[in-house]
Amino acid sequence: MSTDPKSNAGSSVVPSNAEKNPDDWTTGTESMTGAQASYLKTLCEEAGEEFDPGLTKAEASKRIDALQGKTGRGRTH
Numbered sequence: 001m002s003t004d005p006k007s008n009a010g011s012s013v014v015p016s017n018a019e020k021n022p023d024d025w026t027t028g029t030e031s032m033t034g035a036q037a038s039y040l041k042t043l044c045e046e047a048g049e050e051f052d053p054g055l056t057k058a059e060a061s062k063r064i065d066a067l068q069g070k071t072g073r074g075r076t077h
Contacts, residue, residue, distance in 0.1 A: 044067065
């Protein structure tokens, strides 16, 4: 029997907050965090795109995902 909590094959496991759609975040309409802003600035520079400091947490998360896809940064799989 496995003791790994991530190996719940076949069970209905609720996804962690890290996997939750940004549109469903209860704090998604708040201003992006300092960490998001810093990382997003870096990604924008690498992608040659403009940084928008007025994004919400949810918008910043989506933008980070898009720019990671464009730059190849931050993806380990």
